[in-house]
Amino acid sequence: MDAVRIYGGKSLFGQTRIQGSKNASLPILAATLLTDGICEIENCPDIADVYHMLRLLRSLGCQVNREEGVIRVDTTRLSECDMPADSVGVMRSSIMLLGALLARTGEVSMEYPGGCVIGKRPIDLHLYALRRMGVVIEEDEAGFCAATAGLTGAVQELPFVSVGVTENLILAAVLAKGKTVIHPAAREPEIQALCEFLICAGGKIEGVGTDRLVIEGVKRLHPVRFRVPADRIVAGTYLAACLCAGGRIFLRDAPCAHMESVIACAERFGVRTERETNGLLVEGRADRKLPDGLVTAVYPGFPTDLQSLFMVVMACSGQDGWIEEKVFENRFRIVPELIKMGACIQVAGTRAYIHGGNPLHNTIVEAQELRGGAALVVAALAAEGTGIVTNRHYIDRGYEDITLSLRELGAAIELA
Ligand code: EPZ
Numbered sequence: 001m002d003a004v005r006i007y008g009g010k011s012l013f014g015q016t017r018i019q020g021s022k023n024a025s026l027p028i029l030a031a032t033l034l035t036d037g038i039c040e041i042e043n044c045p046d047i048a049d050v051y052h053m054l055r056l057l058r059s060l061g062c063q064v065n066r067e068e069g070v071i072r073v074d075t076t077r078l079s080e081c082d083m084p085a086d087s088v089g090v091m092r093s094s095i096m097l098l099g100a101l102l103a104r105t106g107e108v109s110m111e112y113p114g115g116c117v118i119g120k121r122p123i124d125l126h127l128y129a130l131r132r133m134g135v136v137i138e139e140d141e142a143g144f145c146a147a148t149a150g151l152t153g154a155v156q157e158l159p160f161v162s163v164g165v166t167e168n169l170i171l172a173a174v175l176a177k178g179k180t181v182i183h184p185a186a187r188e189p190e191i192q193a194l195c196e197f198l199i200c201a202g203g204k205i206e207g208v209g210t211d212r213l214v215i216e217g218v219k220r221l222h223p224v225r226f227r228v229p230a231d232r233i234v235a236g237t238y239l240a241a242c243l244c245a246g247g248r249i250f251l252r253d254a255p256c257a258h259m260e261s262v263i264a265c266a267e268r269f270g271v272r273t274e275r276e277t278n279g280l281l282v283e284g285r286a287d288r289k290l291p292d293g294l295v296t297a298v299y300p301g302f303p304t305d306l307q308s309l310f311m312v313v314m315a316c317s318g319q320d321g322w323i324e325e326k327v328f329e330n331r332f333r334i335v336p337e338l339i340k341m342g343a344c345i346q347v348a349g350t351r352a353y354i355h356g357g358n359p360l361h362n363t364i365v366e367a368q369e370l371r372g373g374a375a376l377v378v379a380a381l382a383a384e385g386t387g388i389v390t391n392r393h394y395i396d397r398g399y400e401d402i403t404l405s406l407r408e409l410g411a412a413i414e415l416a
Helices: 022-034 048-059 085-090 092-104 124-131 163-173 189-200 232-245 260-268 304-316 335-340 370-382 392-396 402-408
Strands: 003-007 012-017 038-042 063-067 070-074 107-111 136-139 143-147 155-157 179-183 204-206 213-216 225-227 247-252 272-276 279-283 321-324 344-348 351-355 364-366 386-390 412-415
Touching: 003 370, 003 392, 012 232, 012 402, 022 038, 022 048, 022 070, 022 092, 022 163, 022 189, 022 232, 048 063, 048 070, 048 092, 092 107, 092 124, 092 163, 124 136, 124 143, 124 163, 163 179, 163 189, 163 213, 189 204, 189 225, 232 247, 232 260, 232 279, 232 304, 232 370, 232 402, 260 272, 304 321, 304 335, 304 351, 304 370, 335 344, 335 364, 335 370, 364 370, 370 386, 370 392, 370 402, 386 392, 402 412
Parallel strands: 012 247, 038 225, 155 179, 364 386
Antiparallel strands: 003 386, 003 412, 038 070, 063 070, 107 143, 136 143, 179 213, 204 213, 247 279, 272 279, 321 351, 344 351
């Protein structure tokens, strides 16, 4: 069955290795299109979204293989600029290929990438900003054709921070003619990793890690070997699991420097953490109230991708609390499922109010998207009785093997 079974009520003791970052791997794999030769990318996670990205690269004529955790992408001969609709539609990150392909081949046609339950996920700002770099884009109801006689740098003063738009503009600008300024640029660690990859390959990018990126176009980028950083959201997921179930866990390779806001929040919930050179130690169980709630924001604020996980922490903490989602318009989809487990939660606009004190009990609940699905698994760890989370395929999009990792941390969990 496409589900996991959890025997709840057990504290966690153990350690697990944190996988490479999904959201760093995807733009870096797209960026290999900008080099002419064989790039070797280490530590890419073995997850469905990476599989779809590799399939898209192959459909464009790249030679791709994975051996012992290293993905080799040979972009010497690109043959196509149409991508298979089923891979484009199922994975939103296909939009990241737009900037890279325009830079490499000057032409792209693709269906609109998938939206999902957390929001409409429009690409209007992507298209607006690329048009300002010399791209002609014709849209119809199914998708669009984009073409350019040559990308030219531009000053891009954006109306709001967008991770994907920042990534697409970096990929379009790094080989463009002239200078591009992106402001406000997203500052996520995944953007920083993409910039580091491109600088290694010969790109000229200043302001990495700030909200103002200045990119001087160069003539060519050479292939590189690069290691993807660990996934801060996966690490935050297992941190939340300890906050809910209690215990003492060690997250090997956890990127602590990318998790400041999350670690600080965990400590406000009353657990002890220790940053080690090779990971993060977490001990205790959340039992305190966050008086001033929790608000998601762009990096370095609290990440929207952990909002569902920390809603579950609040529901398990026995305390009242509230959480506000300010990035996506529909990211409270797990509320009805948590209510089935006995949680008392009210949603009002962009805020969810969680009334503690109701111990959760396990039942059958349904994952509806990636991070919400992981949050339901974490809730089941702390709840009494045996629970089932269905639609595991959503979770497999971003977690290499959540069942194995949680079992390594001492959870009683199995595929169902
Ligand atoms: C990236 O999505 C991540 N995905 C998301 O992670 C993450 O939640 C999000 O950034 C925010 O951090 C990947 O990196 C593959 P945005 P992205 O553009 O780039 C609106 C996960 O769980 N917007 O920063 O799509 C948009 O609707 C995923 O790993 C427009 O209106 O996010 C949203 O409300 C989920 N028009 C806001 O901007 C546009 O053209 C921020 O989205 C583009 C975006």
